[in-house]
Amino acid sequence: MFDTTMRRLPNGPGVGYKPQHYSALIADPAPVTWLEIHAENYMGDGGRPLAQLRALSERFPISVHGVGLSIGGEGPLDPDHLARLKTLCDWLNPASFSEHLAWSTHDSAFLNDLLPLPYTDATLSRICAHIDQVQETLGREMLLENPSSYLAFSESTWAEPDFLREIARRTGCGLLLDVNNVFVSATNLGFRPQDYTAAFPLDQVGEIHLGGHDEDLDDHGAPLLIDSHGREVADPVWSLLDITLMASGPRPVLIEWDTDVPDWPTLSAEAVRAHRALQKVLA
Amino acid sequence: MSIQTTFHAGLLDAAQPVPEGLTDGEGRPAGRRYSVYRNNVAVSLREALTTGFPVTRKLIGEQNFDHVAGLYLRAHPPSDPRLMLYGAGFPNFLASLSALSHIGYLADVARLELAIRHSYHAADGNPIDGNALAHLGPDQLMALRLSLAPSARVLRSPWPVLSIWQFTQDASVGKPKAGSQDVLITRPAFDPQPQLLPTGGATFISALATMPLGEAAEAALRSAPDFDPSATLGLLLAGRALEMPSC
Structure with missing residues (x-):
């Protein structure tokens, strides 16, 4: 049903692409072997963004990562946005397409944040229907990413890893495991991150994300971590990556750094660290 | 009401209570944990406006800009996930605010930034x-029909909008002089270039859309007797702003 001949992401380090790193990437990308872009940034009609993307796609496998489809939305998917996504994927033929277990649009207002969902049977059916629609429209398998959680829903009846496993089983989609999100959610909601990854269907994971988080406090003085993508990956998240890779084997590992974007040496140093983590399980 | 309706309503209105059914990890009310989402929405949309209107921001100052951006994003959240397009209504919104009415040119500077984006x-x-x-x-040239490239834009302003835009970024260019300005934006490579159009230039360019070059030049000459078609044509060609109609 899907095009299985398309390129896959390599089991190496990748980075979220930022235009200020274009020259550095063309000159010497090591150790970076692939790039991820946010789909919505490349939905203009032309100009530099698309010209750069075309040039990069000749050198790197590209992962298209959507942040605006609102797969968990109560309403129908925006057909115009889905059509734009198809146009981008047909033009680029990326090695991967991924989106989030979240919602961001309500009553046609786009809120530009990955908003949380109650894990119920009703949510499950709705998300699976939306993923079916996305995969049918794009003609390719997608990956679905676990969110960072700051709160829980009292009506939830599913644990998140089970919920994602069931979505993957019903729709045939793959999963994107963000280990920083696991660490953030575990701290915020009081569970052990390694219990989460142990329960996660690692055989379905097509990509791993890493990013930095900020630290805050909740009303009771308990730590509240914020998924900011604005700094280095924290040490306990690197440890969680090691534990995960030992169980999953090598995977494409992405460094996300989206705010206060650093210079190339700082970002590539993070990619070097991901490269070392992968070497440990490749050896 | 559905949970997303309540969740959404509170995100853009801090006066709304935190929705029910949201908890921390121990079953206690979520409290300020919900505010993380409120903050993410407001900060990220304000950031999109900051990125899109840097000169407007400089003109009124960061604090004032953040305040009006907050008003705008609550009244007009994006209707499209392409944030590169967000803020199309921001210039008119600025024009509608009485607190900013003493800066008559502000909305046109924002329109110029939007056109460049x-x-x-x-x-x-x-x-x-x-x-x-x-x-x-000469006869072939005058009979030629041309159309504007998709990246070309014309902005007509009763204010010296281009001079204000330039002066705000670089005071060494000298203070703007009173008077209207018509601005042509072209994209010769990847970076849009705004430049001043001579009197009659804007009329000439809009006439090109519907008539051959010679007639467009005559229309411009009727509105501006000193108009030199070759100068404006030169600006358009150098800016790679003209196309042959596809038919």
Whole structure:
């Protein structure tokens, strides 16, 4: 049903692409072997963004990562946005397409944040229907990413890893495991991150994300971590990556750094660290 | 009401209570944990406006800009996930605020920034080369029908909008002088270039959309007797702003 001949992401380090790193990437990308872009940034009609993307796609496998489809939305998917996504994927033929277990649009207002969902049977059916629609429209398998959680829903009846496993089983989609999100959610909601990854269907994971988080406090003085993508990956998240890779084997590992974007040496140093983590399980 | 309706309502209105059914890890009310989402929404949309209107921001100051951006994003959240397009209604919104009415040119500066941003993302099109018209005789040239490239824009303002835009970024260019300005934005490569149009230039360019070059030049000359069609044509060609109609 899907095009299985398309390129896959390599089991190496990748980075979220930022235009200020274009020259550095063309000159010497090591150790970076692939790039991820946010789909919505490349939905203009032309100009530099698309010209750069075309040039990069000749050198790197590209992962298209959507942040605006609102797969968990109560309403129908925006057909115009889905059509734009198809146009981008047909033009680029990326090695991967991924989106989030979240919602961001309500009553046609786009809120530009990955908003949380109650894990119920009703949510499950709705998300699976939306993923079916996305995969049918794009003609390719997608990956679905676990969110960072700051709160829980009292009506939830599913644990998140089970919920994602069931979505993957019903729709045939793959999963994107963000280990920083696991660490953030575990701290915020009081569970052990390694219990989460142990329960996660690692055989379905097509990509791993890493990013930095900020630290805050909740009303009771308990730590509240914020998924900011604005700094280095924290040490306990690197440890969680090691534990995960030992169980999953090598995977494409992405460094996300989206705010206060650093210079190339700082970002590539993070990619070097991901490269070392992968070497440990490749050896 | 559905949970997303309540969740959404509180995100853009801090006076709304935190929705029920949201907890921390121990079953206690979520409290300020919900505010993380409120903050993410407001900060990220304000950031999109900051990125899109840097000169407008400099004109009124960061604090004032953040305040009006907060008003705008609550009244007009994006209707489209492409944030590169967000803020199309921001210039009119600025014009509607009585607190800013003493800065009459502000909305036009914002319109100029918006036009530059739209030019940046516009389709590449098939612009003709600067010397593509060199081999044509005068009669052929006057009978020629041309259209504007997708990245070309014209902004007409009763204010010296381009001079204000330039002066705000670089005071060494000298203070703007009173008077209206028409601005042509072209994209010769990837970076849009705003430049001043001579009197009659804007009339000429809008006439090109519906009539041959010679008639467009005559229309411009009727509105501005000193108009020199070759100068404006030169600006358009150098900016790769003209196409042959596809038919």
